[in-house]
Amino acid sequence: MDYKTAGVDVEAGRAFVGRIRSSVEATFRPEVVGGLGGFGGMMRLPAGMRRPLLVSGTDGVGTKLELAQDHGQHHNVGIDLVAMCVNDVITSGAAPLFFLDYMATGALSPEAMAQVVEGIADGCRQSGCSLLGGETAEMPGFYPAGRYDLAGFCVAVVEEDEVIDGRTIQAGDQIIGITSNGVHSNGFSLVRRVLAMANADASTTFGPEQLPLVDALLAPTQLYGELVKSLLAAQLPIHGMAHITGGGIPENLPRCLPTGLRARISPTNWPRPELFKWLQQNGEIPERDLWHTFNMGIGFCLVLPDHAVSQALSLCQSLKLSAWQIGDVQTAASTSTDGVDGLPA
Template identity: 70%
Template structure:
């Protein structure tokens, strides 16, 4: 017996590392020390910071992986992995520094795994952070051949005096919504159950549309780092930010609001994308469950003073992000829900 007959191909692993080397190197930042292959990744803090705070986040892609692997969409779940971490840490106003990935698989498929890492590197390039390192583990007998799972970890940095933590939010502030690219990477346990109940294949399109259903569901999570960087560079005052992930608006928007205030949203301020209409109708999903599971077209929220709302919206448009005024911040009373205006009973 040897390691290869036990299910782990060391030679294929080395070939995989060589294939991804150029993609990883393309994400390099000036602060990175050394290259790929060490036991630990090295990264300095950016110069000029007086009181730096490190902001970290970790996440995965959830059961979207099941659908992505079934249809061979490996590159885009790499982007998803980065987005789920980076979109969280930038809500504090932090700049992403580096990213680490962990891939566990039953049997290494160099082609599929390389596509995943190339997608991760693509997401890192879009976010301006270095892919500092990672780990790929072959675990035959634990994962089925051809199956894999992903986890990611991101570290960002922000000057303590520039930290955005919601404490500056006050009544009268405007809540701005920034469009999602689709379902992103949350709610896929429900998505897959809906698909199982329908006669869906690779050619299925959304009703009254030429958009392919599987393409729409597997569209990679939108990265918002470029937008946040542009807003901060323009010195638009941002009092709070929220990444709309699992739990939708009802769970995530209140996370950037301080005690004593209430977010009041207007659910008629945008047109819900056709994909979410299809999911609701095909799965007979109650309205409350829909709001508490999916982003419904809102991927990110900004809370800004009323006087800065128009400027912030203009910057969103200039940087290629669809955005609109979703609602406003009001005084909250004891025992009141942190989010009002929802079209169902909380």
């Protein structure tokens, strides 16, 4: 018996590395030292920084992977993996430096795995960070053949005295919501149950335009790195930012608010996407659960003073991202931190 008989194809692994090499190397920033294939990726800090502070984040794609694998759509979940990490670290005002990925599979499918890595590289290029390394683990008997799981790790950098951590947020600040690209990568355990309840398949459509449902659900998570970079370059006074992931606006927006302040949201200030209407109707999802599970069309929030709202909205529009003034910050009734008013409790 040899390793291939036991379920691990070393030759296929080598071919896989050969295919992804050009996609990975295309993401390299000037600070990258060396190339693909070493035991560790190396990178210099950008020149000219006074007191660089590293910001790290890690995440996965969740059970969206099952839907993607069922329908053979692998590229977009690679972008999802990057977005779920990058969108977190940029809330501090940090610029993404490099990304690492980990893929575990029952049996290597070079084509599917290559599509995933090409999607990861695509997300890295859009975010301005290098795909500095990764690991692909074949684990036959642990994962079913043809199935894979993903984890991602991102490191970003920011000047210590330029960190955005919400401390400057004050009552009267305005909240801008930036459009999401659908469900993104949270809530898919519920999504999959709704699909099963509705007997939905690849031919199912939704909304007045009868769009393909599965394609809409598998749309990649919107990347907000270019937006944040542009806002900071324009020297807009951003007081706080929030990535709207699992738990929706009610659980994520308060994470950037200091003690004693609450957010007040007006949910009628932006249109509810048809995709969420379909999920609620076909899953009979209570309104509260809808808001506490999904992003409801808002993937990222900015908190900034009133005088900066118009310029921020214009900048979003220039990047072809819909954005709305969706609420404001108020003094809390008690000294307890955080909270969101205006949404189902």
